[in-house]
Amino acid sequence: MISLKDVSYSYLxxxxxxxxxxxxxxxxxxxxxxxxxxxxxxxxxxxxxxxLKPSEGNxxxxxxxxxxxxxxxxxxxxxxxxxNPDHQLFAETVEKELSFALVNFGVPPDEIKKxxxxxxxxxxxxxxxxRSPFMLSGGERKRLALASVLCYGPEVLILDEPTTGQDNxxxxxxxxxxxxxxxxxxxxxxxxxxxEFVSDYIPRVVVMxxxxxxxxxxxxxxxxxxxxxxKASLVPPQLAEISWxxxxxxxxxxxxxxxxxxxxxxxxxxx
Amino acid sequence: MKVFRGFEYRRGTTAIHTLDPRAKIVYLILFTxxxxxxxxxxxxxxxxxxxxxxxxxxxxxxxxxxxxxxxxMFVGFIFIFNLLALYFMSGHTLEAAVLSSLSMAIRFICxxxxxxxxxxxxxxEDMTQSMVQLKIPYDYALTFNMAMRFVPTLSKEAxxxxxxxxxxxxxxxxxxxxxxVKNYIPVLIPLIISSFRRAELVADAMESRAFGASKKRTxxxxxxxxxxxxxxxxxAAVSFTALLSLRFxxxxx
Numbered sequence: 001m002i003s004l005k006d007v008s009y010s011y012l013x014x015x016x017x018x019x020x021x022x023x024x025x026x027x028x029x030x031x032x033x034x035x036x037x038x039x040x041x042x043x044x045x046x047x048x049x050x051x052l053k054p055s056e057g058n059x060x061x062x063x064x065x066x067x068x069x070x071x072x073x074x075x076x077x078x079x080x081x082x083x084n085p086d087h088q089l090f091a092e093t094v095e096k097e098l099s100f101a102l103v104n105f106g107v108p109p110d111e112i113k114k115x116x117x118x119x120x121x122x123x124x125x126x127x128x129x130x131r132s133p134f135m136l137s138g139g140e141r142k143r144l145a146l147a148s149v150l151c152y153g154p155e156v157l158i159l160d161e162p163t164t165g166q167d168n169x170x171x172x173x174x175x176x177x178x179x180x181x182x183x184x185x186x187x188x189x190x191x192x193x194x195x196e197f198v199s200d201y202i203p204r205v206v207v208m209x210x211x212x213x214x215x216x217x218x219x220x221x222x223x224x225x226x227x228x229x230x231k232a233s234l235v236p237p238q239l240a241e242i243s244w245x246x247x248x249x250x251x252x253x254x255x256x257x258x259x260x261x262x263x264x265x266x267x268x269x270x271x
Numbered sequence: 272m273k274v275f276r277g278f279e280y281r282r283g284t285t286a287i288h289t290l291d292p293r294a295k296i297v298y299l300i301l302f303t304x305x306x307x308x309x310x311x312x313x314x315x316x317x318x319x320x321x322x323x324x325x326x327x328x329x330x331x332x333x334x335x336x337x338x339x340x341x342x343x344m345f346v347g348f349i350f351i352f353n354l355l356a357l358y359f360m361s362g363h364t365l366e367a368a369v370l371s372s373l374s375m376a377i378r379f380i381c382x383x384x385x386x387x388x389x390x391x392x393x394x395x396e397d398m399t400q401s402m403v404q405l406k407i408p409y410d411y412a413l414t415f416n417m418a419m420r421f422v423p424t425l426s427k428e429a430x431x432x433x434x435x436x437x438x439x440x441x442x443x444x445x446x447x448x449x450x451x452v453k454n455y456i457p458v459l460i461p462l463i464i465s466s467f468r469r470a471e472l473v474a475d476a477m478e479s480r481a482f483g484a485s486k487k488r489t490x491x492x493x494x495x496x497x498x499x500x501x502x503x504x505x506x507a508a509v510s511f512t513a514l515l516s517l518r519f520x521x522x523x524x
Contacts, residue, residue, distance in 0.1 A: 046434070049438055051434050051437060051438065070442070071437045071438070071442075072437070072440050072441075072442050075437065075438050075439065075440050076440065079438070080438040082431070082434070082435045082438070084431070086461060086464065086465050086468065087428070087431045087432045087434075087435045087461055087465070088432065088435035088436060088439065088457075088461060089461060089464075090436075090456070090457045090458075090460035090461050090464075100439055100441075100457070101439035101440050104439060104440030104441055104442070105440050134464060148439065149438070149439065152440075
């Protein structure tokens, strides 16, 4: 359970990066956080793992108040994977990279071995076990960064822009991985600009703009609201645009629903 | 890392901002030499005070105070370290050790103040241009300019990296001195690697824009050393001579 209550935060005096944000995310939810550049998405997720502490309001994650615990103890429960893998890879080998967090959290050695092997096979990195992380390709480094967080088994997983620079096959893989983790009962948050990714795979969406949450609800309802999407400078999902153009009522982002409604139009598509 | 903000150039129109960088370099060199030369606290304080009118005229008090305040930690470290070394290892009396460490600390603040005022009021382009006009090869001048330009970028990047590693359970402040130094490895390695990556990118970008295509560069804008620059240099030179003469007239050390 993640609960933010009236959270405000500012990097520079006079301008709030977060402005009285209230947000509740239940255990086992899969949620997307979207919004324009500088809307406060990354600032928000940094509050959830304790890297930033609210100037006002409070943040409670898995029963811990972020003000009273260290980043390390919160990070044990909340895994945050940053956008740029080059900001965290440093070890001599892929295997050591994966064990870094495990060693920090004091996991016993035989358990570390088991977890790193699991992570390497899960992310198709086994053949690189003894290789330097810097010799991997961009996509592989991104997977390694994700694996290095997942392998310590955080209850909440937050991904910052996981799909940028990934081809479609990797995106689909990423989506099925997120859904699998979610089915295992993990809470997953995804910060992204990729609206098609959100509309295809993520059931709940939180829209931020200028440090505020301006919409929060099921993706099917939020992503068809033109004014909200425009305000947060988001590209509408293609199905939403089709719905608007054809005047479907209610508009939808589900392919089946859009097809069904089109065929009900006078002179609509043949089945 | 905030201390770097006390060295970042911001456009300005004051008399100090519009001075020829070469005039400011003269001041920088003369007063840095004095700060290194003297041990006497009062002279060092006078050297520090010499940068105050510049700060006032250039209206950079806010930024300048960031660099001064930011240096306090290092100043404290220098003071304590010198004190311990002089008292326990070189066998100075306590009084001599305190006075000498105090000089070291004030000297450091002097240097920060002089360099901070220089970098806060001198645009990197002007600095490169002045180096070129001082007959320093353009490649070296540009290298210097770019090194300065990437300092804030690096400090921002270091912050990102620290966030990423803290999220994987790295505790920077944990353990004894050796352990703490070791804690920096997961931060330094990505920082160095990404600097190399960036250097390569910058090189490619420059070559794509035909860097080095013509042997003889011309510039549309030339720095002119005029009357106000001469006045500034004169003031700097006179106060330099006055401070220096203390050594010979009153044998102040």
